[in-house]
Amino acid sequence: MGTRVARGFGQYSGVARAVERVGERWALLIVRDLLAGARRYSDLKQSLPRIPTNILSDRLKELQEAGVVRRVPIVRGGYELTEAGLALAPAVLALERWGWSALGEPAEGEVVSADALAVSLHAAFRPDAAASLPPTEYVLHVAGTSLSAMVAGGGLDVVPIGPGALPQPHRRTATAAPADVLELVVEPGAFRDLLTDASAATSLRAAAADIGMTVLAGGPGLVDRFRRTFRIEPVAPDDAAGAAGEASVA
Amino acid sequence: MGTRVARGFGQYSGVARAVERVGERWALLIVRDLLAGARRYSDLKQSLPRIPTNILSDRLKELQEAGVVRRVPIVRGGYELTEAGLALAPAVLALERWGWSALGEPAEGEVVSADALAVSLHAAFRPDAAASLPPTEYVLHVAGTSLSAMVAGGGLDVVPIGPGALPQPHRRTATAAPADVLELVVEPGAFRDLLTDASAATSLRAAAADIGMTVLAGGPGLVDRFRRTFRIEPVAPDDAAGAAGEASVA
DNA sequence: CGGGATCCCAAGCGATACTG
Protein backbone atom coordinates (compact mmCIF):
# COMPACT_ATOMS: atom_id res chain seq x y z
CA MET A 1 0.00 0.00 0.00
CA GLY A 2 2.68 2.45 0.84
CA THR A 3 1.06 4.96 3.11
CA ARG A 4 0.32 3.17 6.30
CA VAL A 5 -1.99 3.88 9.16
CA ALA A 6 0.40 4.81 11.93
CA ARG A 7 0.48 2.16 14.59
CA GLY A 8 -0.29 3.87 17.83
CA PHE A 9 1.05 3.19 21.26
CA GLY A 10 -2.26 3.52 23.05
CA GLN A 11 -0.95 6.42 25.05
CA TYR A 12 -2.24 9.93 25.34
CA SER A 13 1.19 11.46 25.65
CA GLY A 14 3.45 13.92 23.92
CA VAL A 15 6.37 11.66 23.18
CA ALA A 16 4.03 8.90 22.08
CA ARG A 17 2.47 11.25 19.53
CA ALA A 18 5.88 12.48 18.48
CA VAL A 19 7.20 8.98 17.95
CA GLU A 20 4.08 8.01 16.05
CA ARG A 21 4.78 10.85 13.63
CA VAL A 22 8.54 10.87 13.23
CA GLY A 23 9.61 7.66 14.92
CA GLU A 24 9.60 5.33 11.95
CA ARG A 25 12.92 4.18 10.67
CA TRP A 26 14.75 6.84 8.64
CA ALA A 27 12.10 9.47 9.29
CA LEU A 28 14.10 11.58 11.70
CA LEU A 29 17.12 11.49 9.41
CA ILE A 30 14.99 12.89 6.62
CA VAL A 31 13.81 15.63 8.94
CA ARG A 32 17.37 16.33 9.93
CA ASP A 33 18.47 16.79 6.33
CA LEU A 34 15.49 19.01 5.60
CA LEU A 35 16.43 21.11 8.61
CA ALA A 36 19.48 22.10 6.61
CA GLY A 37 17.21 23.43 3.90
CA ALA A 38 14.79 22.33 1.19
CA ARG A 39 15.97 19.31 -0.73
CA ARG A 40 14.97 17.26 -3.72
CA TYR A 41 14.26 13.57 -3.76
CA SER A 42 17.63 12.85 -5.30
CA ASP A 43 19.41 15.06 -2.80
CA LEU A 44 17.93 13.12 0.06
CA LYS A 45 18.76 9.85 -1.64
CA GLN A 46 22.34 10.99 -1.96
CA SER A 47 22.79 12.23 1.58
CA LEU A 48 21.12 9.06 2.87
CA PRO A 49 22.91 6.54 0.70
CA ARG A 50 21.59 3.45 2.42
CA ILE A 51 17.91 4.31 2.38
CA PRO A 52 15.89 2.14 0.01
CA THR A 53 14.06 4.27 -2.47
CA ASN A 54 10.67 2.87 -1.59
CA ILE A 55 11.26 3.71 2.05
CA LEU A 56 12.23 7.25 1.19
CA SER A 57 9.08 7.51 -0.85
CA ASP A 58 6.92 6.07 1.91
CA ARG A 59 8.44 8.28 4.58
CA LEU A 60 7.99 11.43 2.57
CA LYS A 61 4.36 10.57 2.07
CA GLU A 62 3.86 9.81 5.75
CA LEU A 63 5.65 12.96 6.82
CA GLN A 64 3.40 14.96 4.56
CA GLU A 65 0.32 13.36 6.08
CA ALA A 66 1.71 14.12 9.50
CA GLY A 67 2.05 17.76 8.54
CA VAL A 68 5.80 17.75 9.01
CA VAL A 69 6.87 18.01 5.37
CA ARG A 70 5.36 19.58 2.29
CA ARG A 71 6.36 19.76 -1.33
CA VAL A 72 8.11 22.79 -2.67
CA PRO A 73 5.70 24.42 -5.08
CA ILE A 74 7.80 24.90 -8.18
CA VAL A 75 10.68 22.49 -7.91
CA ARG A 76 10.00 19.00 -9.15
CA GLY A 77 10.67 16.50 -6.40
CA GLY A 78 11.39 19.26 -3.92
CA TYR A 79 10.51 18.90 -0.24
CA GLU A 80 10.72 21.21 2.71
CA LEU A 81 9.63 21.32 6.31
CA THR A 82 6.38 22.88 7.39
CA GLU A 83 6.08 25.07 10.45
CA ALA A 84 5.44 21.97 12.49
CA GLY A 85 8.46 20.32 10.96
CA LEU A 86 10.68 23.25 11.78
CA ALA A 87 9.40 23.07 15.32
CA LEU A 88 11.19 19.73 15.57
CA ALA A 89 14.53 21.52 15.50
CA PRO A 90 14.99 21.61 19.28
CA ALA A 91 14.32 17.90 19.55
CA VAL A 92 16.55 16.97 16.63
CA LEU A 93 19.38 19.14 17.89
CA ALA A 94 19.06 17.65 21.35
CA LEU A 95 19.30 14.17 19.87
CA GLU A 96 22.24 15.29 17.80
CA ARG A 97 24.06 16.46 20.90
CA TRP A 98 23.28 13.26 22.73
CA GLY A 99 24.35 11.13 19.81
CA TRP A 100 27.75 12.76 19.67
CA SER A 101 28.63 11.36 23.04
CA ALA A 102 28.31 7.89 21.58
CA LEU A 103 29.86 8.71 18.25
CA GLY A 104 33.13 6.83 18.59
CA GLU A 105 35.12 6.35 15.45
CA PRO A 106 33.37 6.08 12.10
CA ALA A 107 32.53 2.51 11.28
CA GLU A 108 33.47 0.84 8.05
CA GLY A 109 31.59 2.40 5.19
CA GLU A 110 29.98 5.18 7.15
CA VAL A 111 29.64 8.43 5.30
CA VAL A 112 29.40 12.03 6.37
CA SER A 113 26.94 14.19 4.53
CA ALA A 114 26.99 17.95 4.26
CA ASP A 115 23.50 18.19 5.71
CA ALA A 116 24.42 16.11 8.72
CA LEU A 117 27.46 18.26 9.23
CA ALA A 118 25.44 21.43 9.03
CA VAL A 119 23.04 20.18 11.67
CA SER A 120 25.96 19.16 13.86
CA LEU A 121 27.29 22.68 13.69
CA HIS A 122 23.90 24.07 14.65
CA ALA A 123 23.70 21.63 17.53
CA ALA A 124 27.13 22.64 18.76
CA PHE A 125 26.70 26.35 18.23
CA ARG A 126 27.06 28.62 21.26
CA PRO A 127 25.33 31.89 20.43
CA ASP A 128 26.45 33.70 23.54
CA ALA A 129 30.05 32.73 23.02
CA ALA A 130 29.84 33.72 19.39
CA ALA A 131 28.31 37.08 20.18
CA SER A 132 31.47 38.23 21.90
CA LEU A 133 33.74 37.14 19.08
CA PRO A 134 34.50 38.89 15.82
CA PRO A 135 32.67 37.76 12.69
CA THR A 136 34.32 34.71 11.27
CA GLU A 137 33.84 32.33 8.41
CA TYR A 138 34.71 28.70 8.91
CA VAL A 139 35.20 26.60 5.81
CA LEU A 140 35.24 22.90 6.57
CA HIS A 141 36.19 20.00 4.36
CA VAL A 142 35.15 16.75 5.97
CA ALA A 143 35.26 13.42 4.23
CA GLY A 144 34.79 14.81 0.77
CA THR A 145 32.05 17.28 1.55
CA SER A 146 32.56 20.97 2.14
CA LEU A 147 30.56 23.68 3.79
CA SER A 148 30.90 27.21 4.98
CA ALA A 149 29.70 28.41 8.37
CA MET A 150 29.33 32.13 8.81
CA VAL A 151 29.32 33.32 12.39
CA ALA A 152 28.51 36.93 13.10
CA GLY A 153 26.97 38.50 16.13
CA GLY A 154 25.49 35.47 17.78
CA GLY A 155 24.09 34.20 14.50
CA LEU A 156 25.05 31.16 12.47
CA ASP A 157 24.47 30.47 8.81
CA VAL A 158 25.67 27.27 7.22
CA VAL A 159 25.68 26.71 3.48
CA PRO A 160 27.09 23.78 1.53
CA ILE A 161 29.87 24.41 -0.91
CA GLY A 162 30.19 22.94 -4.32
CA PRO A 163 27.70 22.31 -7.07
CA GLY A 164 24.91 22.95 -4.63
CA ALA A 165 21.58 21.91 -5.95
CA LEU A 166 18.42 23.81 -5.17
CA PRO A 167 19.64 27.37 -4.77
CA GLN A 168 18.61 28.18 -1.25
CA PRO A 169 17.17 31.50 -0.25
CA HIS A 170 20.06 31.67 2.12
CA ARG A 171 19.73 34.93 3.93
CA ARG A 172 23.43 35.32 4.16
CA THR A 173 22.70 38.99 3.93
CA ALA A 174 25.47 40.65 2.09
CA THR A 175 27.44 41.35 5.18
CA ALA A 176 30.87 42.68 4.64
CA ALA A 177 33.33 39.89 4.14
CA PRO A 178 34.40 38.62 7.55
CA ALA A 179 37.75 39.74 8.73
CA ASP A 180 38.79 36.22 9.64
CA VAL A 181 38.49 33.01 7.72
CA LEU A 182 39.52 29.60 8.95
CA GLU A 183 39.67 26.78 6.46
CA LEU A 184 40.16 23.27 7.69
CA VAL A 185 40.45 19.82 6.28
CA VAL A 186 39.41 17.39 8.97
CA GLU A 187 38.76 13.72 9.11
CA PRO A 188 35.47 12.68 10.69
CA GLY A 189 37.03 11.46 13.90
CA ALA A 190 39.07 14.60 14.25
CA PHE A 191 35.97 16.70 13.70
CA ARG A 192 34.35 14.90 16.59
CA ASP A 193 37.37 15.62 18.77
CA LEU A 194 37.17 19.24 17.74
CA LEU A 195 33.58 19.56 18.91
CA THR A 196 33.62 17.22 21.83
CA ASP A 197 36.40 18.98 23.64
CA ALA A 198 37.71 15.56 24.46
CA SER A 199 41.37 15.11 25.13
CA ALA A 200 43.52 17.44 23.10
CA ALA A 201 42.45 20.73 24.61
CA THR A 202 45.52 22.89 24.47
CA SER A 203 47.90 20.87 22.43
CA LEU A 204 45.38 20.72 19.65
CA ARG A 205 47.04 23.02 17.18
CA ALA A 206 50.39 21.44 17.75
CA ALA A 207 49.09 17.96 17.23
CA ALA A 208 46.80 18.97 14.43
CA ALA A 209 48.41 16.81 11.84
CA ASP A 210 48.51 13.85 14.16
CA ILE A 211 44.79 13.73 14.68
CA GLY A 212 43.79 14.14 11.08
CA MET A 213 43.41 17.85 10.67
CA THR A 214 45.22 20.36 8.53
CA VAL A 215 44.72 24.10 8.48
CA LEU A 216 44.45 25.42 4.95
CA ALA A 217 43.94 29.04 5.85
CA GLY A 218 43.58 31.13 8.95
CA GLY A 219 45.88 32.49 11.53
CA PRO A 220 46.62 30.80 14.80
CA GLY A 221 43.97 31.27 17.41
CA LEU A 222 41.17 30.74 14.94
CA VAL A 223 41.01 27.08 15.81
CA ASP A 224 40.54 28.01 19.41
CA ARG A 225 37.90 30.46 18.38
CA PHE A 226 36.13 27.69 16.52
CA ARG A 227 36.20 25.53 19.57
CA ARG A 228 34.72 28.25 21.70
CA THR A 229 32.00 28.84 19.15
CA PHE A 230 31.11 25.20 18.56
CA ARG A 231 31.15 22.76 21.42
CA ILE A 232 29.14 19.76 22.58
CA GLU A 233 29.47 18.70 26.17
CA PRO A 234 30.33 15.04 26.42
CA VAL A 235 28.25 12.73 28.54
CA ALA A 236 29.99 10.89 31.31
CA PRO A 237 30.69 7.31 30.28
CA ASP A 238 28.31 4.80 31.74
CA ASP A 239 29.36 3.88 35.19
CA ALA A 240 28.46 0.30 35.83
CA ALA A 241 28.93 0.74 39.54
CA GLY A 242 27.06 3.93 40.19
CA ALA A 243 25.76 4.58 43.64
CA ALA A 244 22.07 4.38 44.38
CA GLY A 245 19.47 7.08 44.40
CA GLU A 246 19.71 8.10 40.79
CA ALA A 247 16.43 9.07 39.26
CA SER A 248 14.17 11.77 37.91
CA VAL A 249 14.69 14.38 35.27
CA ALA A 250 17.04 17.20 35.95
CA MET B 1 17.61 -14.26 19.07
CA GLY B 2 16.38 -11.37 21.11
CA THR B 3 19.31 -9.05 21.32
CA ARG B 4 19.86 -7.83 17.83
CA VAL B 5 22.80 -6.27 16.14
CA ALA B 6 21.62 -2.73 15.67
CA ARG B 7 20.97 -2.00 12.05
CA GLY B 8 22.96 1.07 11.28
CA PHE B 9 22.18 3.88 8.92
CA GLY B 10 25.63 4.09 7.44
CA GLN B 11 26.02 7.61 8.68
CA TYR B 12 28.62 9.11 10.94
CA SER B 13 26.21 11.49 12.58
CA GLY B 14 24.81 12.31 15.98
CA VAL B 15 21.15 11.76 15.29
CA ALA B 16 21.93 8.59 13.40
CA ARG B 17 23.76 7.23 16.44
CA ALA B 18 20.98 8.40 18.72
CA VAL B 19 18.31 6.74 16.63
CA GLU B 20 20.34 3.56 16.43
CA ARG B 21 20.36 3.45 20.22
CA VAL B 22 16.94 4.64 21.26
CA GLY B 23 15.04 4.75 18.00
CA GLU B 24 13.52 1.29 18.03
CA ARG B 25 9.84 1.05 18.59
CA TRP B 26 8.84 1.57 22.23
CA ALA B 27 12.39 2.34 23.31
CA LEU B 28 11.89 6.04 23.84
CA LEU B 29 8.70 5.45 25.78
CA ILE B 30 10.60 3.20 28.13
CA VAL B 31 13.21 5.88 28.57
CA ARG B 32 10.48 8.41 29.21
CA ASP B 33 8.98 6.33 31.99
CA LEU B 34 12.38 5.74 33.53
CA LEU B 35 12.97 9.48 33.48
CA ALA B 36 10.22 9.67 36.05
CA GLY B 37 12.25 7.38 38.28
CA ALA B 38 13.44 3.82 38.61
CA ARG B 39 10.80 1.26 37.73
CA ARG B 40 10.29 -2.46 37.81
CA TYR B 41 9.48 -4.64 34.87
CA SER B 42 5.87 -4.88 35.97
CA ASP B 43 5.62 -1.13 36.46
CA LEU B 44 6.75 -0.54 32.92
CA LYS B 45 4.39 -3.17 31.64
CA GLN B 46 1.56 -1.43 33.42
CA SER B 47 2.33 2.10 32.27
CA LEU B 48 2.83 0.80 28.72
CA PRO B 49 -0.21 -1.44 28.50
CA ARG B 50 0.09 -2.22 24.82
CA ILE B 51 3.73 -3.26 24.76
CA PRO B 52 4.20 -6.96 24.15
CA THR B 53 6.16 -8.52 26.94
CA ASN B 54 8.84 -9.86 24.64
CA ILE B 55 9.41 -6.42 23.18
CA LEU B 56 9.76 -4.91 26.62
CA SER B 57 12.26 -7.58 27.46
CA ASP B 58 14.19 -7.08 24.23
CA ARG B 59 14.25 -3.31 24.56
CA LEU B 60 15.49 -3.41 28.11
CA LYS B 61 18.30 -5.67 27.04
CA GLU B 62 19.20 -3.46 24.10
CA LEU B 63 19.05 -0.33 26.19
CA GLN B 64 21.39 -1.93 28.66
CA GLU B 65 23.83 -2.81 25.91
CA ALA B 66 23.58 0.75 24.66
CA GLY B 67 24.51 2.00 28.11
CA VAL B 68 21.25 3.84 28.56
CA VAL B 69 19.65 1.62 31.18
CA ARG B 70 20.99 -0.54 33.98
CA ARG B 71 19.44 -2.79 36.54
CA VAL B 72 18.81 -1.55 40.01
CA PRO B 73 21.15 -3.49 42.28
CA ILE B 74 18.82 -4.72 44.99
CA VAL B 75 15.34 -4.60 43.58
CA ARG B 76 14.28 -7.61 41.58
CA GLY B 77 13.26 -6.60 38.08
CA GLY B 78 14.22 -3.01 38.76
CA TYR B 79 15.61 -0.77 36.04
CA GLU B 80 16.94 2.74 36.02
CA LEU B 81 18.68 5.12 33.68
CA THR B 82 22.44 5.42 33.56
CA GLU B 83 24.19 8.76 33.30
CA ALA B 84 23.93 8.49 29.54
CA GLY B 85 20.26 7.69 29.83
CA LEU B 86 19.61 10.69 32.03
CA ALA B 87 21.38 12.80 29.45
CA LEU B 88 18.52 11.99 27.10
CA ALA B 89 16.23 14.18 29.18
CA PRO B 90 16.59 17.29 27.01
CA ALA B 91 15.78 15.33 23.88
CA VAL B 92 12.83 13.52 25.41
CA LEU B 93 11.41 16.70 26.86
CA ALA B 94 11.79 18.46 23.52
CA LEU B 95 9.91 15.64 21.83
CA GLU B 96 7.30 15.81 24.54
CA ARG B 97 6.75 19.49 23.89
CA TRP B 98 6.54 18.94 20.17
CA GLY B 99 4.15 16.05 20.57
CA TRP B 100 1.72 18.12 22.57
CA SER B 101 1.06 20.32 19.61
CA ALA B 102 -0.33 17.32 17.80
CA LEU B 103 -2.04 15.80 20.78
CA GLY B 104 -5.68 16.40 19.81
CA GLU B 105 -8.25 14.54 21.80
CA PRO B 106 -7.47 11.16 23.28
CA ALA B 107 -8.30 8.38 20.89
CA GLU B 108 -10.42 5.42 21.81
CA GLY B 109 -8.70 3.29 24.36
CA GLU B 110 -5.77 5.57 24.94
CA VAL B 111 -4.54 5.70 28.48
CA VAL B 112 -2.68 8.26 30.53
CA SER B 113 -0.01 6.99 32.83
CA ALA B 114 1.37 8.73 35.85
CA ASP B 115 4.89 8.57 34.45
CA ALA B 116 3.85 10.17 31.20
CA LEU B 117 2.09 12.87 33.14
CA ALA B 118 5.12 13.53 35.26
CA VAL B 119 7.29 13.96 32.20
CA SER B 120 4.71 16.26 30.68
CA LEU B 121 4.91 18.47 33.72
CA HIS B 122 8.67 18.55 33.52
CA ALA B 123 8.45 19.43 29.84
CA ALA B 124 6.04 22.26 30.54
CA PHE B 125 7.79 23.58 33.61
CA ARG B 126 8.98 27.18 33.56
CA PRO B 127 11.66 27.52 36.20
CA ASP B 128 12.02 31.26 35.88
CA ALA B 129 8.30 31.82 36.20
CA ALA B 130 8.15 29.46 39.13
CA ALA B 131 11.02 31.17 40.88
CA SER B 132 8.98 34.32 41.34
CA LEU B 133 5.94 32.53 42.71
CA PRO B 134 5.30 31.25 46.22
CA PRO B 135 5.87 27.57 46.91
CA THR B 136 2.89 25.58 45.80
CA GLU B 137 1.81 21.98 45.66
CA TYR B 138 -0.32 20.85 42.77
CA VAL B 139 -2.21 17.62 43.16
CA LEU B 140 -3.57 16.32 39.90
CA HIS B 141 -6.00 13.53 39.22
CA VAL B 142 -6.05 12.68 35.55
CA ALA B 143 -7.81 9.69 34.12
CA GLY B 144 -7.54 7.59 37.22
CA THR B 145 -3.93 8.34 38.06
CA SER B 146 -2.81 10.88 40.60
CA LEU B 147 0.37 12.75 41.26
CA SER B 148 1.71 15.58 43.28
CA ALA B 149 3.94 18.31 41.87
CA MET B 150 5.84 20.40 44.35
CA VAL B 151 7.04 23.73 43.06
CA ALA B 152 9.34 25.79 45.20
CA GLY B 153 11.96 28.32 44.22
CA GLY B 154 12.42 27.40 40.60
CA GLY B 155 12.50 23.69 41.37
CA LEU B 156 10.02 20.99 40.49
CA ASP B 157 9.53 17.62 42.11
CA VAL B 158 6.87 15.24 40.89
CA VAL B 159 5.88 12.12 42.77
CA PRO B 160 3.08 9.70 42.03
CA ILE B 161 0.36 9.27 44.57
CA GLY B 162 -1.19 6.03 45.61
CA PRO B 163 0.25 2.63 46.28
CA GLY B 164 3.51 3.71 44.73
CA ALA B 165 5.82 0.87 44.03
CA LEU B 166 9.56 1.15 44.38
CA PRO B 167 9.93 3.76 47.11
CA GLN B 168 11.92 6.43 45.36
CA PRO B 169 14.70 8.31 47.04
CA HIS B 170 12.66 11.38 46.31
CA ARG B 171 14.59 14.23 47.66
CA ARG B 172 11.49 16.12 48.49
CA THR B 173 13.53 17.53 51.31
CA ALA B 174 11.34 18.10 54.28
CA THR B 175 10.49 21.59 53.28
CA ALA B 176 7.82 23.24 55.26
CA ALA B 177 4.40 22.43 53.93
CA PRO B 178 3.66 24.78 51.08
CA ALA B 179 1.35 27.60 51.86
CA ASP B 180 -0.82 26.89 48.86
CA VAL B 181 -2.22 23.67 47.53
CA LEU B 182 -4.24 23.27 44.38
CA GLU B 183 -6.00 19.99 43.80
CA LEU B 184 -7.60 19.32 40.46
CA VAL B 185 -9.51 16.60 38.76
CA VAL B 186 -9.01 16.99 35.03
CA GLU B 187 -9.86 14.95 32.03
CA PRO B 188 -7.01 14.31 29.60
CA GLY B 189 -8.24 16.76 27.00
CA ALA B 190 -8.74 19.45 29.59
CA PHE B 191 -5.25 18.87 30.89
CA ARG B 192 -3.93 19.49 27.43
CA ASP B 193 -5.91 22.73 27.23
CA LEU B 194 -4.50 23.72 30.58
CA LEU B 195 -0.93 23.35 29.39
CA THR B 196 -1.30 24.39 25.81
CA ASP B 197 -2.75 27.77 26.61
CA ALA B 198 -5.09 27.20 23.70
CA SER B 199 -8.43 28.91 23.69
CA ALA B 200 -9.82 29.38 27.15
CA ALA B 201 -7.26 31.78 28.50
CA THR B 202 -9.14 34.02 30.83
CA SER B 203 -12.51 32.37 31.05
CA LEU B 204 -10.88 29.21 32.20
CA ARG B 205 -11.96 29.16 35.77
CA ALA B 206 -15.49 30.11 34.90
CA ALA B 207 -15.79 27.42 32.31
CA ALA B 208 -13.89 24.90 34.36
CA ALA B 209 -16.71 22.46 34.64
CA ASP B 210 -17.50 22.73 30.96
CA ILE B 211 -14.12 21.59 29.80
CA GLY B 212 -13.78 18.68 32.14
CA MET B 213 -12.06 20.12 35.15
CA THR B 214 -13.10 20.49 38.74
CA VAL B 215 -11.20 22.17 41.52
CA LEU B 216 -11.12 20.06 44.65
CA ALA B 217 -9.06 22.40 46.75
CA GLY B 218 -7.29 25.66 46.35
CA GLY B 219 -8.28 29.27 46.26
CA PRO B 220 -8.95 31.17 43.09
CA GLY B 221 -5.87 32.33 41.31
CA LEU B 222 -4.07 29.07 41.88
CA VAL B 223 -5.21 27.79 38.52
CA ASP B 224 -3.69 30.84 36.91
CA ARG B 225 -0.56 30.25 38.89
CA PHE B 226 -0.46 26.71 37.59
CA ARG B 227 -0.77 27.96 34.05
CA ARG B 228 2.07 30.39 34.52
CA THR B 229 4.22 27.65 36.01
CA PHE B 230 3.45 24.98 33.43
CA ARG B 231 3.01 25.94 29.81
CA ILE B 232 3.84 24.48 26.40
CA GLU B 233 3.85 26.81 23.45
CA PRO B 234 1.67 25.46 20.67
CA VAL B 235 3.04 25.05 17.18
CA ALA B 236 1.28 26.89 14.42
CA PRO B 237 -0.99 24.52 12.50
CA ASP B 238 0.44 23.35 9.22
CA ASP B 239 -0.18 25.91 6.55
CA ALA B 240 -0.59 24.15 3.24
CA ALA B 241 -0.14 27.41 1.35
CA GLY B 242 2.88 28.86 3.03
CA ALA B 243 5.03 31.28 1.13
CA ALA B 244 8.43 30.31 -0.13
CA GLY B 245 11.82 30.77 1.42
CA GLU B 246 11.31 28.62 4.46
CA ALA B 247 14.33 26.64 5.49
CA SER B 248 17.14 26.11 7.92
CA VAL B 249 17.20 25.65 11.63
CA ALA B 250 16.38 28.52 13.87
C1' DC C 1 2.77 -14.52 41.25
C1' DG C 2 6.17 -11.56 39.05
C1' DG C 3 9.62 -11.81 35.45
C1' DG C 4 10.55 -13.10 31.65
C1' DA C 5 11.20 -16.75 27.21
C1' DT C 6 8.90 -19.12 22.99
C1' DC C 7 5.95 -19.51 19.20
C1' DC C 8 3.48 -18.03 15.07
C1' DC C 9 1.59 -14.71 11.99
C1' DA C 10 1.25 -10.19 10.02
C1' DA C 11 3.46 -6.11 8.93
C1' DG C 12 7.51 -3.39 7.96
C1' DC C 13 12.01 -3.21 5.89
C1' DG C 14 15.71 -3.81 2.23
C1' DA C 15 17.26 -4.78 -2.47
C1' DT C 16 16.35 -4.83 -7.06
C1' DA C 17 13.82 -4.08 -11.14
C1' DC C 18 10.88 -1.26 -13.61
C1' DT C 19 7.98 2.88 -15.38
C1' DG C 20 6.17 7.90 -16.28
Next chain:
DNA sequence: CAGTATCGCTTGGGATCCCG
Protein backbone atom coordinates in the same frame (compact mmCIF):
# COMPACT_ATOMS: atom_id res chain seq x y z
C1' DC D 1 14.80 12.24 -12.13
C1' DA D 2 11.17 10.78 -9.31
C1' DG D 3 9.20 7.68 -7.94
C1' DT D 4 6.22 2.59 -8.14
C1' DA D 5 6.10 -2.61 -8.03
C1' DT D 6 7.55 -6.85 -6.42
C1' DC D 7 9.71 -10.20 -3.56
C1' DG D 8 12.28 -12.35 0.33
C1' DC D 9 13.76 -11.45 4.91
C1' DT D 10 13.50 -9.41 9.44
C1' DT D 11 10.69 -7.33 13.33
C1' DG D 12 6.87 -6.37 15.95
C1' DG D 13 2.35 -8.01 17.92
C1' DG D 14 -0.20 -11.12 20.55
C1' DA D 15 -0.89 -15.26 23.03
C1' DT D 16 1.02 -18.80 25.43
C1' DC D 17 4.20 -21.09 28.28
C1' DC D 18 7.97 -21.54 31.63
C1' DC D 19 10.75 -20.71 35.70
C1' DG D 20 12.23 -19.07 40.21
